[in-house]
Amino acid sequence: MGSKYTKRYTEEFKRDAIALVDSSGKTVTAVARELGISSESLRGWYCKAKADRGEDQGGELTSAGREELRRLRRENREQQQTIGILEKATAFFVKENDR
Incomplete structure (x- = not known):
């Protein structure tokens, strides 16, 4: 590019x-x-x-180290998104359960 x-x-x-x-x-x-x-x-x-x-x-970093760092950052980003979704779902179900 x-x-x-x-x-x-x-x-x-x-x-x-x-x-x-x-x-x-x-x-x-x-x-x-x-x-x-x-x-x-x-x-x-x-x-x-x-x-x-x-x-x-x-x-x-070596090429292998850079590749692993890239992979770990991608994995971390995906896990953070999953945690965010689970937190919202938990809040939703707690609110529903209180009704």
């Missing part, structure tokens, strides 16, 4: 760019400049890859 000017890169390209940063000893900015891509894009890919490999100790 990005802008029509947003470039899309293949997973293979991203992997190769990350490998180039790892193997060349150059900075992310230098490699991005050589490849003609945004340094922020490459930095994001690189940080995500490090987190997925378990190398990042900065609190970045």
Whole structure:
């Protein structure tokens, strides 16, 4: 859903760019400049890859962790909706029972 000017890169390209940063000893900015891509894009890919490999100790979630968090948030939202419905039903039946 990005802008029509947003470039899309293949997973293979991203992997190769990350490998180039790892193997060349150059900075992310230098490699991005050589490849003609945004340094922020490459930095994001690189940080995500490090987190997925378990190398990042900065609190970045792995892909599996992000997916689990998404699943748990969805489940929590559904349970909150169920609780709300049950509370309304309970209030309704208490009111009906008092008549």
